[in-house]
Amino acid sequence: MTQAGGKHAIVRLAINACRVSRAYRLLRPLLGGSGVILALHRVVPDTGRSRIGANSRIEISPEFLESLIIFFRKKGYRIVSLDEMYRQLKHGPGETPFVCFTFDDGYSDILDYVLPVFSKYNAPFAVYVVTSFAEKSFPLWWYMLEELLLTTSGVLEASLDGLSLKLKIDTMEEKEAAYSRIREIFMSFPQEELRDVVENFFSPLGVSPDQYKKCQMSWEQVAALAHHPLATVGAHSVHHYNLRSLSRADAAAEIADSKEILQEKTGVAVHHFSFPFGSREECGPREFEMARKCGFKTAVTIREGLIFPEHRFFTECLPRIEITGRHQDLTLVDMRRCGLVSLLRNGFKRVVTV
Numbered sequence: 496m497t498q499a500g501g502k503h504a505i506v507r508l509a510i511n512a513c514r515v516s517r518a519y520r521l522l523r524p525l526l527g528g529s530g531v532i533l534a535l536h537r538v539v540p541d542t543g544r545s546r547i548g549a550n551s552r553i554e555i556s557p558e559f560l561e562s563l564i565i566f567f568r569k570k571g572y573r574i575v576s577l578d579e580m581y582r583q584l585k586h587g588p589g590e591t592p593f594v595c596f597t598f599d600d601g602y603s604d605i606l607d608y609v610l611p612v613f614s615k616y617n618a619p620f621a622v623y624v625v626t627s628f629a630e631k632s633f634p635l636w637w638y639m640l641e642e643l644l645l646t647t648s649g650v651l652e653a654s655l656d657g658l659s660l661k662l663k664i665d666t667m668e669e670k671e672a673a674y675s676r677i678r679e680i681f682m683s684f685p686q687e688e689l690r691d692v693v694e695n696f697f698s699p700l701g702v703s704p705d706q707y708k709k710c711q712m713s714w715e716q717v718a719a720l721a722h723h724p725l726a727t728v729g730a731h732s733v734h735h736y737n738l739r740s741l742s743r744a745d746a747a748a749e750i751a752d753s754k755e756i757l758q759e760k761t762g763v764a765v766h767h768f769s770f771p772f773g774s775r776e777e778c779g780p781r782e783f784e785m786a787r788k789c790g791f792k793t794a795v796t797i798r799e800g801l802i803f804p805e806h807r808f809f810t811e812c813l814p815r816i817e818i819t820g821r822h823q824d825l826t827l828v829d830m831r832r833c834g835l836v837s838l839l840r841n842g843f844k845r846v847v848t849v
């Protein structure tokens with residue numbers, strides 16, 4: 496077992512031990528902080544169909560989203576906008592803890608499921624939009640590949656930049672393995688070349704990106720959302736590249752241009768940013784400084800952590816709690832809002848920043 500694998504096993508053991516005793520609630524006064532920012536992506540009804548794990552991972556059901564809203568309100572949290580969270584960080588926390596719901600990327604199910612649920616509860620939420628998503632200029636290869644693998648069996652034969660692939664795809668295990676292999680190859684290309692690589696791979700197989708474009712909000716929809724009183728539209732870069740792997744000039748342009756384009760397209764000022772991917776491998780001090788210089792009030796990562804008053808000095812690298820398809824479990828959410836998972840992952844570093 497690797498060191499990371501061992502650590503994960505210990506985290507799982509500790510979580511299971513705490514699940515029964517509920518002793519983790521004793522941590523909340525010490526480690527629960529003044530609030531929490533939740534990181535979500537898509538909200539999609541479960542059709543019961545087999546899925547590729549990497550894709551279903553970023554989806555939760557509309558029912559679970561609703562149960563999250565009810566859960567946090569029952570626990571005494573106030574659902575606040577990013578502007579209100581920023582105000583509280585800068586001018587002192589409120590009497591009650593806060594929760595911010597944030598959704599990354601800009602999928603169109605924001606309009607189908609997120610907006611109706613938040614309207615029902617009259618609660619604010621935020622969506623970080625990738626501008627090339629709204630342009631619909633980048634193919635959603637992960638859904639194209641999933642559909643190809645789920646609707647094909649036998650042997651998948653394809654070529655990628657001179658590399659001939661022959662992958663068995665009869666069982667779900669083989670389909671998952673093929674997905675991982677092809678994803679790995681896609682990711683090995685320079686990010687700027689990926690669009691052409693994807694087109695060259697799928698075109699001979701007769702898979703078109705067009706039918707997936709409806710999964711992305713259009714500019715008209717993003718603009719309407721930006722004017723909705725419950726919604727905040729934030730930036731999430733132009734191309735969703737790993738910013739750390741780019742040159743300083745390119746990374747800075749990804750951040751600044753996305754703010755400018757969003758403002759121009761929506762007519763609404765953009766004050767908040769989410770780093771693409773958002774782990775330590777994809778954003779660090781250089782990118783945090785860029786977001787700060789760009790004038791964003793807040794910028795968020797995907798590092799697990801709760802928000803403390805000390806974060807007023809670190810509003811350009813705020814941690815979040817990511818809720819994935821695998822984490823649709825309110826007891827686990829309860830543990831995380833009390834600080835248990837953050838404690839296990841980050842040791843006694845209470846105020847998670849860089």
Ligand SMILES: [Zn+2]
Pocket residue numbers: 599600731735771772
């Ligand atoms: Zn994203």
